[in-house]
Amino acid sequence: MPRPSIRDPSLSAGARAGQAAVRVKNFTRRFGDNAVLDGLNLQIEQGEFVALLGRSGSGKTTLLRTLAGLDPAGDQDVSVPAARAVVFQEPRLLPWKRVWHNVALGLQGNDARRRAEAALAEVGLAHRSDVWPGTLSGGEAQRAALARALVREPRLLLLDEPFASLDALTRLRMHDLVLNLWGTHAPAVLIVTHDVDEAISLADRVLVLEGGRIAAEEHIDLRRPRDVGASFQSIRRRLLGHLGVEQGGAPPPPRTAQDSPLVTFPVREITP
Amino acid sequence: MTLVDTIRFPTTFTGVRWSRVGRRWISPLLLLALWEIGARTGVIPTRVLAAPSAVAATFWGMAASGELTTNLLVSGARVAAGLLIGVLVGSLLALTAGLSKVGEDAVDPPIQMLRTLPVLALSPLFIVWFGIDETPKVALIALAVTFPIYLNLFNGIRAVDPKLVEAARSFGLRGWSLIRQVILPGALPSFLLGLRFALAVAVLVLVVAEQINAQAGLGYLINNARDFMRTDIIVVCLVIYALLGLGADGLVRAIESRTLAWRPTFLKT
Numbered sequence: 001m002p003r004p005s006i007r008d009p010s011l012s013a014g015a016r017a018g019q020a021a022v023r024v025k026n027f028t029r030r031f032g033d034n035a036v037l038d039g040l041n042l043q044i045e046q047g048e049f050v051a052l053l054g055r056s057g058s059g060k061t062t063l064l065r066t067l068a069g070l071d072p073a074g075d076q077d078v079s080v081p082a083a084r085a086v087v088f089q090e091p092r093l094l095p096w097k098r099v100w101h102n103v104a105l106g107l108q109g110n111d112a113r114r115r116a117e118a119a120l121a122e123v124g125l126a127h128r129s130d131v132w133p134g135t136l137s138g139g140e141a142q143r144a145a146l147a148r149a150l151v152r153e154p155r156l157l158l159l160d161e162p163f164a165s166l167d168a169l170t171r172l173r174m175h176d177l178v179l180n181l182w183g184t185h186a187p188a189v190l191i192v193t194h195d196v197d198e199a200i201s202l203a204d205r206v207l208v209l210e211g212g213r214i215a216a217e218e219h220i221d222l223r224r225p226r227d228v229g230a231s232f233q234s235i236r237r238r239l240l241g242h243l244g245v246e247q248g249g250a251p252p253p254p255r256t257a258q259d260s261p262l263v264t265f266p267v268r269e270i271t272p
Numbered sequence: 273m274t275l276v277d278t279i280r281f282p283t284t285f286t287g288v289r290w291s292r293v294g295r296r297w298i299s300p301l302l303l304l305a306l307w308e309i310g311a312r313t314g315v316i317p318t319r320v321l322a323a324p325s326a327v328a329a330t331f332w333g334m335a336a337s338g339e340l341t342t343n344l345l346v347s348g349a350r351v352a353a354g355l356l357i358g359v360l361v362g363s364l365l366a367l368t369a370g371l372s373k374v375g376e377d378a379v380d381p382p383i384q385m386l387r388t389l390p391v392l393a394l395s396p397l398f399i400v401w402f403g404i405d406e407t408p409k410v411a412l413i414a415l416a417v418t419f420p421i422y423l424n425l426f427n428g429i430r431a432v433d434p435k436l437v438e439a440a441r442s443f444g445l446r447g448w449s450l451i452r453q454v455i456l457p458g459a460l461p462s463f464l465l466g467l468r469f470a471l472a473v474a475v476l477v478l479v480v481a482e483q484i485n486a487q488a489g490l491g492y493l494i495n496n497a498r499d500f501m502r503t504d505i506i507v508v509c510l511v512i513y514a515l516l517g518l519g520a521d522g523l524v525r526a527i528e529s530r531t532l533a534w535r536p537t538f539l540k541t
Contacts, residue, residue, distance in 0.1 A: 085442070095534050105445065
């Protein structure tokens, strides 16, 4: 099945018209004296699939939470679509509501159950619609969480390390599922992850968050499904370089604070 | 805490061999037999403790005459009224304190101070205030019930996983629907634990409250029996109190298995 990418003209029409799904300008977020995000600029086009990499504590989750509206943006310049939905690292299903009811949470109208069950069918969980979340496996629970996000027809889907706690095989299946759903519904997607391979196999564009801003970005022009080939490897090496992990050579020399940004390859700074 | 001791935790015999269960009945039955023999041979005089057979005969007699049912209903009505009021008041206070910081600051300090009072010590004051009718009895039970309900429900509301609340908020739940769909169901297990404590303490307070010049009820029966040294009637009433406690516990367990069907402990069975 052909999957749309940002290069697909039908989808990038919005992008060419300059209708970004997400636009963040010069965004700063402090916790005490510590600026986690510091003058960050970010733009995500309609229907674009973006992965956000970064070391732990780099502010990935803070950025996602800001876009989700879970953390206040204050009066700073953050524009996001009203229709957006989050899939968290943990499924966060209410254990006292049956699976379909969890998916239908907060939906208005008489057809909430029908819509919820349709979304569950899309993620392959139609047969588990009427059970308690406590009986679901980790992968099933995360698929239910995905259905709960999709049933809202989001224009922006935010995924916060959604597959981090799944086993490797389940994670691969989830990757296929997410790409399929993205192909069908075409929301803009921002996935926060610390898994470089995951980022490369899913996204149109991979961003590296470092020092409170986007320090590097890679466009992934490989056809999906993406096998680990030579170009995959070289992208991987570059991204790991951005993240401060050197591969297949002498261990990197100890860095000092003055060495920033951590760039070993031409990097485009995003300018608004 | 003494309340904890009076709570019976659920035990099931599933998976235990019946021979084992049978074996556990031997010593109680043996004690019962010794008691009977002791009473019949005069080792245990009737004014100290009536024989089990005499207790059983008295029980049937009282049950047949309707004396037992009438008084049991009177006592039951006192517990029910006290529980109803106590659970309502305790829940309202817990909701007020649990759902807002202002509410907590207003409600929690006085409750925490009052709950250190042994409720039974208030009975003289309650008699002065409410006389010797039903009111002081029901009021004592209601007051005693309020504290375990308040403490557990308040704690339960505050212990609801903030991640679930956050997720529900992100899916558009606000205000009352957030409380009804997320916070209250999340606090329900704690509330039911509080209800268990409440039922136990209600029966406990009932026993004492009924000694206040009662004209009917189990306490009245016991007081009368004491005056006539009828140990058989006293034992019958003690057994009824025990059955009340057992029944109350069964009630909460029934509520739990209905309302907490989603919990992993229930899912396994």
